[in-house]
Amino acid sequence: MIRVGVNGYGTIGKRVADAVAAQPDMALVGVAKTRPNYEAEAALRRGYDLHAAIAERADAFADAGIDLAGDLDDLIEASDVVVDCCPAGIGERNRARYAAHDTPAILQGGEAADVADVSFNARANYEAVRDSDAESARVVSCNTTALSRVLAPLEEEYGVEKARVTLIRRGGDPAETDRGPINDVVPDPVSIPSHHGPDVNTVLPGIAVDTLAVKAPVTRMHTHGLNVTLESTPEAGAVRDLLEAESRVFVIPEGAGVDGGGALKDYAMDAGRPRGDLWENCVWGESIQLQGSDLYLFENVHQEADVVPENVDAIRALATDVPAVESVARTDESLGVGL
Ligand code: NAD
Incomplete structure (x- = not known):
């Protein structure tokens, strides 16, 4: 089982969290959020452990009656791979934090290409990324x-x-x-x-x-x-x-x-x-x-959705030896990709 944490639970993060939870070979450790808004409540409703993305704001969650499982460092430490789904530019700031825990990270397309070791698209370069020494990959926009x-x-x-x-x-x-x-x-x-x-x-x-x-x-x-x-x-x-x-x-x-x-x-x-x-x-x-x-x-x-299966495959490319064709088939089957 690949243990996956999701940092940033907005448009992309919530979809990636659901997609990870649907994979037979992955376990969602939890998600990190900055504030206890409706999306935090929805995450709890789905049974996801919530972590404070910014430790100083943990009190706001307590005030809203939301129990936290820990902070961002706890999430990173417990994860084999972190998927950063923060707004563009924040992923760059977070990278050093993931590296400090030796936890490979997936970043999103809002980041500049040089923020990650490699850029990723399952159809274009899955196997090149899997066979590289990359510790981070940016799923292109x-x-x-x-x-x-x-x-x-x-x-x-x-x-x-x-x-x-x-x-x-x-x-x-x-x-x-x-x-x-x-x-x-x-x-x-x-x-x-x-x-x-x-x-x-x-x-x-x-x-x-x-x-x-x-x-x-x-x-x-x-x-x-x-x-x-x-x-x-x-x-x-x-x-x-x-x-x-x-x-x-x-x-x-x-x-x-x-x-x-x-x-x-x-x-x-x-x-x-x-x-x-x-x-x-x-x-x-x-x-x-x-x-x-x-x-x-x-x-x-559909800008909110097409990168979601790509994030799932990027996790396998960084953390496993699974071939591209197998990863894509597994992702597609578990999500129901293909109309
Ligand atoms: P979003 O604003 O919907 O979600 C980002 C979430 O991160 C929000 O919930 C925000 O509160 C939270 N956040 C802010 N600062 C944080 C921090 N320091 N730590 C943790 N969480 C923090 O953004 P999005 O649309 O999901 O975009 C995320 C990334 O995905 C960006 O790089 C973006 O360019 C890329 N992307 C977005 C789309 C799209 O259409 N929305 C498509 C492809 C890629």
Whole structure:
């Protein structure tokens, strides 16, 4: 059993904690939180041990009638691997603390690439990370995860000469009431390329990819428009078969009546997905088109969810000898990945 602690219990942390608890070869030691809010109460309701992320704030938990199992150092010490799900930039500050306990750590995509020993995406570089001496791994961001899942098989099957991607990013997550824009579509960043292309290269170093990004007043999902010049000229149907064979890519069937992120999230909830989560890239089947060697497609990405199975695989890559194919299959089966 791999004992796993989760530090930071927000959008990503709560999902990673549930995913870890669902694994047959992992045990969730507990989660660390800064304050006794509704998420702390929900964690207790799920039976998770709570730890004070900031020891001086432990009294606030006692005042709220919440029993703590210990502080962050206790959690780190009791864990074989810690998954840091703190806001961007805090993971960098926490790294030394994990190292002081000799506890390997997973960090998230909001951190700069050099904060961890390696960057990670299960489809792109699981075995390279597993076979390395890395003590920390950064699961690349939601957008980078999604791009890597599509570009890796395209590169293997056809060769990618050049990928150009426009990312329409959600303005904030549904609970982030202070994010925006609320009535505009804003280039973010205005300079080109956005950081996403270089970030793909942290896990797929050989691929030429340029990205442009805008922020839109939506909270549910990101939308990507891909144009990939391939080194050969397959039929659209063959590309579709290739993507359908990827367990973490869902090719939306024609006729399903799914016209956007609203319908996708509704579908996820109808399918009984926890929190309406879509762990898979959602690629519109009829958008997969080729003009010569230029491939086009649209996909939607549920930013709160797609990195969650990747975190589970990253834990195995750091802590075990389990092969990629086995880890991915175990993660997918225990979560129910694959629509
Ligand atoms: P979040 O704000 O929803 O959650 C972070 C949690 O950490 C909050 O509960 C916050 O109170 C807590 N926290 C703050 N300071 C802390 C500290 N010192 N110690 C412990 N906990 C602390 O953030 P998130 O969206 O879950 O993002 C976490 C990381 O995941 C970031 O690096 C982010 O870039 C990355 N990420 C986010 C998304 C997304 O769409 N939300 C997708 C992929 C990756």
